[in-house]
Amino acid sequence: METxxxxxxxxxxxxxxxxxxxxxxxxxxxxxxxxxxEAPDTVKKALRGMIDVGRxxxxxxxxxxxxxxxxxxxxxxxxxxx
Amino acid sequence: MSGKYKTPMLDELEKGPWPSFVTEIKxxxxxxxxxxxxxxxxxxxxxxKRGYWKHGGIVGVLGYGGGVxxxxxxxxxxxxxxxxxxxxxINQTSGFFYTAKALKEICxxxxxxxxxxxxxxxSTGDLVLLGTTTENLxxxxxxxxxxxxxxxxxxxxxxTPSCCVGPGRCExxxxxxxxxxxxxxxEFQDELHRPAFPYKxxxxxxxxxxxxxxxxxxxxxxxxxxxxxxxxxxQAEVKKYADKGMNIQAEIIDMCPTNCxxxxxxxxxxxxxxxxxxxxxIAKMTKAxxxxxxxxxxxxxxxxAPIVVGSLLSWVIVPFIKADAPYTELKELIRKIIGWxxxxxxxxxxxxxxxxxxxxxPFLEAIGVPPMPQQVKEPRKDPFFFWSESDFK
Numbered sequence: 001m002e003t004x005x006x007x008x009x010x011x012x013x014x015x016x017x018x019x020x021x022x023x024x025x026x027x028x029x030x031x032x033x034x035x036x037x038e039a040p041d042t043v044k045k046a047l048r049g050m051i052d053v054g055r056x057x058x059x060x061x062x063x064x065x066x067x068x069x070x071x072x073x074x075x076x077x078x079x080x081x082x
Numbered sequence: 083m084s085g086k087y088k089t090p091m092l093d094e095l096e097k098g099p100w101p102s103f104v105t106e107i108k109x110x111x112x113x114x115x116x117x118x119x120x121x122x123x124x125x126x127x128x129x130x131k132r133g134y135w136k137h138g139g140i141v142g143v144l145g146y147g148g149g150v151x152x153x154x155x156x157x158x159x160x161x162x163x164x165x166x167x168x169x170x171x172i173n174q175t176s177g178f179f180y181t182a183k184a185l186k187e188i189c190x191x192x193x194x195x196x197x198x199x200x201x202x203x204x205s206t207g208d209l210v211l212l213g214t215t216t217e218n219l220x221x222x223x224x225x226x227x228x229x230x231x232x233x234x235x236x237x238x239x240x241x242t243p244s245c246c247v248g249p250g251r252c253e254x255x256x257x258x259x260x261x262x263x264x265x266x267x268x269e270f271q272d273e274l275h276r277p278a279f280p281y282k283x284x285x286x287x288x289x290x291x292x293x294x295x296x297x298x299x300x301x302x303x304x305x306x307x308x309x310x311x312x313x314x315x316x317q318a319e320v321k322k323y324a325d326k327g328m329n330i331q332a333e334i335i336d337m338c339p340t341n342c343x344x345x346x347x348x349x350x351x352x353x354x355x356x357x358x359x360x361x362x363x364i365a366k367m368t369k370a371x372x373x374x375x376x377x378x379x380x381x382x383x384x385x386x387a388p389i390v391v392g393s394l395l396s397w398v399i400v401p402f403i404k405a406d407a408p409y410t411e412l413k414e415l416i417r418k419i420i421g422w423x424x425x426x427x428x429x430x431x432x433x434x435x436x437x438x439x440x441x442x443x444p445f446l447e448a449i450g451v452p453p454m455p456q457q458v459k460e461p462r463k464d465p466f467f468f469w470s471e472s473d474f475k
Contacts, residue, residue: 024429
């Protein structure tokens with residue numbers, strides 16, 4: 001599977017889970033590796049690529065870190081949108 | 083800029099012979115409105131006995147999941163200078179050795195973008211910069227990283243490894259704590275900057291059992307320098323200590339936790355088989371005693387401060403491991419340990435808590451370390467050896 005296609009699937013999964021559960025990086029990797037039959041390392045690499053460009057972001061709350069879709073405020077702050 | 087607020091209660095903390103954080107904030111407040119508002123809010127907290135900080139939130143630099151801790155005032159209209167007051171963690175140098183030039187560089191950048199207040203160092207070990215705004219974060223990171231600095235760890239990540247001064251200043255260090263810490267920091271960059279663990283994981287390295295970095299009480303994994311073989315004794319130097327008035331019986335022999343030492347007024351003897359390498363005698367008689375010649379490290383696991391459950395002290399799991407560069411055995415062991423913890427822990431569970439709930443036996447099996455007598459922590463804590471069905475086949 002092309003990286004871009006895998007990243008779209010990761011994003012779709014994140015949208016589906018939004019507001020339901022705080023997802024750790026490992027949760028996303030496990031779910032997408034099962035869904036796509038890609039190796040966990042491949043999913044991890046694709047996920048990291050999304051975080052590096054601000055398509056996903058790390059967040060922190062209640063003592064634990066998670067991954068989520070960034071808010072417009074975050075994207076604006078990072079200069080990724082106007 | 084300074085003196086916007088009357089601070090009679092904080093002023094009390096400037097009295098006495100000891101250094102005062104209030105004095106230091108007042109100094110910073112001469113140049114920084116953030117520091118000035120910080121004083122005002124703190125005085126208000128002391129009066130009302132309430133905290134006005136909101137902690138957490140989503141702040142950081144692009145691509146990193148740690149290194150910045152969000153902090154906001156819950157009274158932004160009253161104290162606008164600290165509406166945002168985020169903490170930035172900078173990965174400290176091993177053993178906290180800096181040149182004056184490096185410190186000036188750090189402070190100049192911080193004066194430009196932050197409150198000017200620092201904490202040298204935070205309990206994790208990072209160089210902590212206190213108080214900046216969200217819009218300055220990327221610029222701060224760009225300036226520091228362009229000069230070779232990096233952010234430290236925070237959140238559910240490996241925290242910045244730290245160590246004692248080791249061989250840099252201490253000739254009794256049994257291992258090169260500085261090199262181990264630098265090597266592990268480089269090895270685990272991904273785990274440090276990308277929080278993927280159930281909770282925090284701290285590694286601290288001490289050159290000997292004196293443990294100047296307090297690893298045994300604070301680190302999820304403690305690497306403590308030790309030795310194999312006999313303690314080296316210089317009897318002539320022992321005599322000099324006695325001649326200068328040291329009460330060797332009271333100060334050394336009676337203080338030995340395993341009673342493995344004897345002194346007849348002329349000769350000091352050590353039954354090394356019984357020695358637990360606590361370093362008390364060596365630290366007291368530095369000229370007369372030296373550790374054995376074969377150096378290595380003891381690995382302990384599981385200490386933490388009380389958050390989810392009570393505080394824990396570390397537990398010996400590997401009595402002796404070679405600790406020579408490139409530390410392949412040590413790195414492999416760490417990967418096995420964090421792998422088991424990551425697979426087993428619930429969110430916000432430290433490794434010590436998981437071992438308490440799951441038992442030491444499955445942990446040792448998972449990391450491939452056999453049960454050993456040295457792992458017995460206290461009476462009734464057995465060496466984790468149990469028969470299983472397969473043993474009877």
